[in-house]
Amino acid sequence: MSRSDPRLYVPASETAFAEGQTIPLPPGQAHYLGNVMRQSVGSAVRVFNERDGEWAAEIAALKKDRGSVVLQRCERPPAPTQGVELLFAPLKRDATELVIRMGTELGVTRFRPVVTERTNTHRLNLERLSVIATEAAEQCERLDIPEILPPESLKVVLAAWPEDQALYAALERRPGEVARPEAAALLIGPEGGFSETEVQTLRSHKAVHPLSLGPLVLRAETAVCAGLSRLALAGGR
Structure with missing residues (x-):
């Protein structure tokens, strides 16, 4: 073998x-x-x-x-992937597929597409995305396939999000904190960033922690990679 x-x-x-x-x-x-x-x-x-x-x-x-x-x-033997949940605004097809592939390789346990005020698309081919996640898992040698949920409104997701489950949000041009080892989830916004209303909602939520990805403005798919890497380093994964 x-x-x-x-x-x-x-x-x-x-x-x-x-x-x-x-x-x-x-x-x-x-x-x-x-x-x-x-x-x-x-x-x-x-x-x-x-x-x-x-x-x-x-x-x-x-x-x-x-x-x-x-x-x-x-x-x-079976062993669950030690990763985080990724909340992300759906992007154009190729960019969304890249997010699924990179996220699977970086240990995302669940993909949760969220519809924001500036989201580019509301349609996702979940069957194709599942195939991409499976192919990525086969190549990177993880044992499980991450779950991919249907899109939901960011407002609805935040309303139901537990206050004791840390959600790190990448907010452009705003100071952030260092991720803690118990980080549970990462939120990446759409191209163009979150609206001011969404930023205020995020900042007022007890579970949400701003996460800085550096001084430069990143493409959404690049921000996914950078954010997941930071959380993985914080958690020792």
Whole structure:
């Protein structure tokens, strides 16, 4: 078994993974192995999910969009990703997809799109974003796939946000504080930043802490990367 072997996410089923067990592959994964990676019966692969961990396996059958693998041994036990929840204003398609990919690699546990006064788009292809998150998890070797929620109004989300759950908000041109190790979530605004009304709402919320990302004005997707990195450093992740 080599780290260069294909690594595939196979959702947990009613039966837990076990040595010698043959499990079917999702159609998309079977197509990927046979047509993209040019693998064949007998080739080594790795399969994983958040409940069963990561397993060494061998392709048992592969035909068009159908296939199965035989599990050999568990190489990594299940372990949840130690990360934060990311609240972000949806961006244009390519930028949103980049946020999902980078966020998955940086340990985001849940993506929560929030609609602000200056949000550029209100439409998201959640199915495609889930595929992107899955591909990123396969590549970065995390064991779970982050959840992606449907968009909600920022006002509604803040109204329901617990006061004891720290939410760090990146506010442009405003002083911020150093993130604490128990940081639970990060909020990144839209291109153009939050409106003044939203800034006042954020500053008045007991759970919200301003987070400075430096003296320069960053693109929204860059701010996501910078903010997640700062929280990860604070938490030792």
